[in-house]
Amino acid sequence: VHYRVTLAYDGTDFAGWQLQAAGSRQRTVQGVLEDAIARLAGGVRVPVAGAGRTDAGVHALGQVACFELGRAIDPERLQRALNAMLPADLCVLHAAEAPAGFHARKSAVSKLYRYVLDTAPVQLPTRRRYAGHAPDLDPGRVAEAARLYLGRHDFASVASAGGSARTTVRSVTRSEPAWEGETLIYEIEAGGFLRKMARSLVGGLIAVGRGALSPDQLRQALLARDRRGWPAPAPARGLTLVRVDYAALR
Amino acid sequence: VHYRVTLAYDGTDFAGWQLQAAGSRQRTVQGVLEDAIARLAGGVRVPVAGAGRTDAGVHALGQVACFELGRAIDPERLQRALNAMLPADLCVLHAAEAPAGFHARKSAVSKLYRYVLDTAPVQLPTRRRYAGHAPDLDPGRVAEAARLYLGRHDFASVASAGGSARTTVRSVTRSEPAWEGETLIYEIEAGGFLRKMARSLVGGLIAVGRGALSPDQLRQALLARDRRGWPAPAPARGLTLVRVDYAALR
Numbered sequence: 001v002h003y004r005v006t007l008a009y010d011g012t013d014f015a016g017w018q019l020q021a022a023g024s025r026q027r028t029v030q031g032v033l034e035d036a037i038a039r040l041a042g043g044v045r046v047p048v049a050g051a052g053r054t055d056a057g058v059h060a061l062g063q064v065a066c067f068e069l070g071r072a073i074d075p076e077r078l079q080r081a082l083n084a085m086l087p088a089d090l091c092v093l094h095a096a097e098a099p100a101g102f103h104a105r106k107s108a109v110s111k112l113y114r115y116v117l118d119t120a121p122v123q124l125p126t127r128r129r130y131a132g133h134a135p136d137l138d139p140g141r142v143a144e145a146a147r148l149y150l151g152r153h154d155f156a157s158v159a160s161a162g163g164s165a166r167t168t169v170r171s172v173t174r175s176e177p178a179w180e181g182e183t184l185i186y187e188i189e190a191g192g193f194l195r196k197m198a199r200s201l202v203g204g205l206i207a208v209g210r211g212a213l214s215p216d217q218l219r220q221a222l223l224a225r226d227r228r229g230w231p232a233p234a235p236a237r238g239l240t241l242v243r244v245d246y247a248a249l250r
Numbered sequence: 251v252h253y254r255v256t257l258a259y260d261g262t263d264f265a266g267w268q269l270q271a272a273g274s275r276q277r278t279v280q281g282v283l284e285d286a287i288a289r290l291a292g293g294v295r296v297p298v299a300g301a302g303r304t305d306a307g308v309h310a311l312g313q314v315a316c317f318e319l320g321r322a323i324d325p326e327r328l329q330r331a332l333n334a335m336l337p338a339d340l341c342v343l344h345a346a347e348a349p350a351g352f353h354a355r356k357s358a359v360s361k362l363y364r365y366v367l368d369t370a371p372v373q374l375p376t377r378r379r380y381a382g383h384a385p386d387l388d389p390g391r392v393a394e395a396a397r398l399y400l401g402r403h404d405f406a407s408v409a410s411a412g413g414s415a416r417t418t419v420r421s422v423t424r425s426e427p428a429w430e431g432e433t434l435i436y437e438i439e440a441g442g443f444l445r446k447m448a449r450s451l452v453g454g455l456i457a458v459g460r461g462a463l464s465p466d467q468l469r470q471a472l473l474a475r476d477r478r479g480w481p482a483p484a485p486a487r488g489l490t491l492v493r494v495d496y497a498a499l500r
Contacts (some may be wrong), residue, residue, distance in 0.1 A: 009376075088378055091373075091374070122333065122342075124259065125338060126311070194476060
């Protein structure tokens with residue numbers, strides 16, 4: 001039977017989503033989840049596919065994963081049993097039987113990420129774990145930079161070297177900065193994301209927002225399709241995978 | 251010269267505010283701050299007084315402390331110099347010269363604490379560090395319990411054994427539950443707090459909110475002035491010292 005789970009995690013103490021090479025001692029979300037499922041399945045190890053391969057330190061409120069179990073189990077019992085075994089920084093928010101052919105990554109039609117950025121001169125210690133920090137950004141310039149990302153572009157300039165994508169063309173359907181006092185809450189939605197794309201695009205907002213680049217220079221850097229001209233990515237701790245959408249399931 | 255600083259900290263990795271006995275290896279806010287001030291003062295160690303002796307795990311957004319330095323230093327330079335030396339989980343939000351006779355604890359006229367409590371069935375991993383968790387509380391019952399705390403009472407029932415207060419009578423001037431979705435944000439303000447008083451009063455709200463006690467039973471438990479009949483205190487991680495007020499300085 002095929003199952004689909006919605007996951008939340010605090011990425012701080014994970015080396016990202018993806019299972020590392022055999023023998024690696026790195027703690028990954030996929031590895032910890034597969035361990036728990038194996039205990040549930042009496043030691044039988046099954047592979048788990050995740051919708052987004054979040055980097056080390058990136059959080060999730062709505063990551064989606066799927067896997068196959070040999071025997072049927074009530075989804076609510078599955079959720080409770082997994083949560084009883086999972087560590088405090090990873091939990092199952094929802095479990096359901098998945099339709100035939102469903103794949104957490106391949107069936108996804110869009111993903112929504114949120115980046116939280118404190119812009120006050122001193123960042124509060126209680127915010128460090130879940131927000132980046134870049135003092136004195138100009139909201140008008142940030143908004144102008146965010147508009148540049150909207151639409152279908154070749155995002156080769158923000159594609160990290162380690163990525164495996166065949167094409168670097170992606171469609172950004174939402175790119176919205178919002179402010180709560182001195183905190184920037186930036187939401188970006190796209191059909192798919194290249195490796196480190198979300199953090200690199202936030203790096204672009206920061207560079208323009210503090211005046212290191214003009215909006216036009218950022219536009220040129222995007223058109224150049226060259227990673228070397230792009231500002232540094234924002235730190236992982238401010239980024240959260242908020243939601244994954246599946247057309248057939250809405 | 252007498253100085254006053256406003257501090258914010260993430261209490262997770264501190265064994266509370268107060269310096270432990272000599273030889274103790276426990277990391278306290280007071281100890282870390284005194285170390286930084288000693289480095290600034292060329293090795294001369296000066297005692298620091300704090301407004302509230304927060305427990306291990308309790309956070310602060312507006313703790314106030316005062317100390318004496320042998321030579322005058324511009325308060326903004328003092329803030330920057332201390333922040334350059336302090337660890338990431340402790341920072342100085344503001345520094346100023348303090349008037350003669352000012353004492354961070356003795357001059358305080360009131361303190362405001364905030365407790366954040368998630369009441370959804372499953373707590374999000376990203377909220378565990380800064381919020382307690384108690385599923386399925388009834389907002390009407392929580393509001394009724396919170397009203398019982400308002401005014402001048404003998405709070406002996408919530409005075410922890412280790413406290414040093416001469417009297418257990420305190421005046422609570424604010425006791426306000428507010429809700430953001432399934433998250434309870436409770437603010438309590440009083441002229442002074444007994445040791446673990448804030449967390450114990452939240453424990454009372456939880457007991458009534460989930461139906462373990464009736465509001466009248468909680469009122470009787472308060473009148474009894476006996477710690478044994480009072481519900482367990484809520485965990486430290488949900489509590490934050492938000493603000494300390496000083497009459498003469500407003």
